[in-house]
Amino acid sequence: MEEVKTVNKESQSPLSFLKNLLIARWRSLLFLLIGVYLPLQVFEILTVKLWENQAGLPWDVPILLAIHSTANPQLDVLAVTLAIVGLPWTAIPILGAIALILLLQKRWRSLAYLLTASVGSVIINRTAKELMHRVRPQLWQSIVPEYSFAFPSGHAMTSITLVAILLFLTWASSWRWLVLMFGSLYIIAIAWCRLYLGVHFPSDILAGWMVALGWTVGVSLIIKPYITQVKTVDDERPEDETTLLPEERKLIAEE
Template sequence: MKILSLIPAPRRLLILFASVILPLLIAGNIAEDLLEHERFTFEQPLMMWLHQHTTPLMIQVSLVLNIIGKMPYAALLALLLAGWQWHRHRASRAVFILLGTLLSAGIMSVAKYFFNRPRPQFWPRIAEAAHTSFPSGHSTYAATLATLIIILYWHTPQRWPLTAAALLFAFCMGLSRIILGVHYPTDVVVGWITGSVTVILLQQVMRRDWSQRKLS
């Protein structure tokens, strides 16, 4: 669990910069442009290109991910993961999962209300979506779950398969939101950043508690 604490200080700072500071700078720049009502010129051409090259299989997968990322199913998956850790007498990990999920969802919800960005309307949406567009809630949830899994299982033999699966899940979830026409690419990117950075920072806060427990 103590991933960064086992790394020399210079490398640790570099990792923190790449995983926290740099993504936050990117998200902040996007947010500032949205507040100034600026448009991202690359978004419409990129979305139209993707729409023109979308296959029926991609649409079906995106619709499945749309269901998985909805609140009841996302909450259930987080509860199951936390319950498994609690069952294995790893209370701090269970709390970590629940707090990481709740915090990222809370930050995402506040941002949606604050920015109030309308959803894209470049083609008839394949799936209905309520509320506002920025940031993507599904992408936030997928990045949260992926980062939680990577941290929880980093020091296990399943590290690389689970890391690859988690990253693929987060990427496909974000891509699916664009395919369905319910989010801009910048919504997805900031959703990924919101979920992953929240979990990483929470892990740093709870690191001392984990160091006092023999968790594997």
């Protein structure tokens, strides 16, 4: 009885309700701030700066020249190989295989996340390139020249999107640490090869990272692919990913 009175009292106090809500949701809010807002804010700043000055940012050329000064035949082979590995087209069979596994395992929520995150990333990249029309660096003759627009980097976006998808799909298991470690190395390696080959400015890479991170994290907050088991309202039996959450059913009913 005393507990009911306390709950009723709190429900009548806006400050108490707000405090309890923030305490209960602080992790989600922090995740939203770091994973969505900050990356998209950085992307916006880069976009505005490049729109005002197509020549690039002050640190673009010095970083490219510093990386180019390390060029040698062995690194040439490594960079070209990484460029092929990091191609958006290379990610398609990988994501296709994962999608098939998720389909067979009836992990439909995770499958929905994979498809939404990957297809959306491609659309964002194509749209941004056409809007910005930023040309590739012309500081030296690249051994693997590119002729499409540069901003944001498709390789950078593909690497972040692929690693983010794998990370969220393994979030409930110990595999996530392995994915995080090797995924980080993969992301850095792909970025290095694009700069080494002279086909992207550093700001192209950073923009690709930021917009892809904001997109994949934002989609995860909506679709929640890391939920592998959900309990029903009466807590009697667990439901797999083929079942909508109660709030999702309510939204559909309201349409």
